[in-house]
Amino acid sequence: MNFDDTPQEAAFRETARRWIEANAPRELHAELSKSSLGRIRLANHDIVDVGKAWQKKKFEGNWACLHWPREYGGRGATPIEKVIWQQEEGVYGKLTQPFQIGEGMCGPTVMAFGSEEAKRRYLPKLASGEEIWCQLFSEPSAGSDVAGLRTRAEKKGDNWVVNGQKIWTSGAHYSDYGLLIARTDPNVPKHKGLTMFFLDMKSPGVEVRPIKQANGMQEFNEVYFTDVVIPDSQRLGAVGDGWNVSLTTLMNERMSIGARLATGVPEMFELCSNLMLEDGPAIDDPAVRSKLASWAAKSSGLKYTSYRTISALSKGERPGPENSIGKLVSGMMLQDIATYAMDLQGAAGVLTGNDEETAQGQFQQMLLSSPSMRIAGGTDEILRNIIAERVLGLPGDIRVDKDVPYNKIPTKGR
């Protein structure tokens, strides 16, 4: 048992470190370090602009999507090399936020199911950040139950014509391409009538409407499709095989290691160290200590769980299911920590400005943003189902709609 790199890994780390030292946008380091919870606060820059600049530089140095094959814009790196890169990239990794859906989900799906021509055309531009991709899966009536989706794609000659609506599409407003799952056959059970496509977000008939989020920001959107034409060459996988294709997408989502998951613990430790209560620093209060220690132990448990996953990767094994606990644990923890931080701040905790008493409102932001962590990318309940069924081998939920043709499933006002 050790944390040491193998000689090859150490050499790789050294190369990566030197390249980052020479090329990273150091002027952003301080601001990026202070940004937490996927919420990047840059005073003078737009995250998409600076993100694109960093992505391009990485691409030119062969460090973008480095685990992809060279011919598609990657470096042909091993999974463990990718982890080492992420460790070395450190806070600059936060700049990759606009590209994560493309790199983590859309790219691998194109890689697995796209034509050779499509792979060579689209993947390098995705890797270089020149083109941003979004994921068009969820719909108003199909989130957790995404296979219940209604957006229709109908074959007309060599093309497909799409009508319908997606929702919660992160980054659709700045995306160039989208990975779209649509219903191509409503006469068969719901999982069987789906097909996967990708499309140009600037196609006629695509309308992106931003949605204002509960935390006041606008990161996700509604996307409407009116007679949108997609060439059959942009189909991924067989007609009717969209569900299996989507499983590849979602599996890749889960495979990307939670090393970058925020837990809120470092921020909370700092708050408790600095915040003065009536009897002294918060961190001297036994009740505060007890909570803080429990969270710290959870957070280190997550860290070392991801180290176990990395070790499995390093030996060429597939990571085990223990990886799926990351978001479940950290999502709830962020929310609990935010609530408790404000409890400690007392009356001033209600303020959301740049107030000194509230450590610039970071926990207030955490409070307002954290609910999304427990919903996006699989809700807490769906993750528990996955653990119970896939890891512990408990029976699947009873599904009343599984073998019924999609158009015979009872609906609520569709």
Add this chain to the structure above:
Amino acid sequence: MNFDFSDDQKQLRDQARKFLAEKCPPKAVRVVLDGKTPYDKELWKGLAEMGFLGVAIPEEFGGAGAGHLELCVIAEEMGRANAPVPFSSTVYLAAEALLIAGSDAQKKKWLPAIASGEAIGTLALFEGKGNPSPKNVKLTAANGVLNGVKKPVADGAIADFAVVAARTGSSGRDSDISLFLVELRAGGVEVKSLTNLDPTRGQAEIAFKDCKAEPLGAAGEGWSILTQVLDRAAVLCAFEQVGGADRALEMGRDYALDRIAFGRPIGSFQAVKHMLADMYVSATLARSNSYYGAWALSTNAAELPEAAAAARISATQAFQHCAKNNIQVHGGMGFTWEFDCHIYYRRANAMALGLGSLSYWEDQLIDRMRKKNAA
């Protein structure tokens, strides 16, 4: 990075699991639970023969000289089997104290006897309520004799010797405490068994009256030695707790698959599924923290104090959580003496107190994190 046990260590774990499945089935645990014998003597002998008691004791002192990682994998299996033997007192506490602070003569005398199963040892630290703290040590040592009462002492009624924490000064500093080694079968010692939460591991009161004792380690060094012993034991106990938590989770899962209510296995109800999923989550966090503790212990890393506290907290919470919800999954059956659920519930809650309570270790973790941040 290779943050995992080696193939040899995993093989040792399999070997220990197989051995304990055979020699320590629930039936054997129940002989001790029902008070028919204070511990499983046959099992103790078997553990010695397998080389498990001395796995981390150097060869020159009669052990296998393997190391602490090997001891960790065995500890996990001991916890999984709820082994009714004085393993933690003897191996994690007494032997570790000797390894850290014993003179050559003391090591030569006691370590081979531990490895061969002839000697049972324990640590006599607590005096009633409270957590590990120099100020809670009232028993005095003067002129080579001890006076005072220790309680509770794990496995005190069956131990041959004890490492005793004694007050040798009154400055109010840690250096007021020194450690002594006492043969419990000699004069000046009065031992009384106490009933406790977990009858598969005894607790006792030991009264020392002008009892002859030899120093263990230098005078005034007692607290610093004890801190190291407790950190090591915290990691080793964490592995027992992880083993127990995993077993409780497994029992719950198996029952949920088997038990039918409302025409379905109860494991198909989400309330039950999610309860079991949450048990899996805490057991996994505890396992990962314990692995880190194992690494720190086996390399004697500067991170050991922090790693030990995190492992202790995480494993205590996980075992308590899994043992408690395992009863819940079993419904009325879980509340019977006949089902084994309560055995793990008892062990989980007794272990949560053995080296200092959860809140004590939470306090320790924060102190240690602060020290690291300051450095």
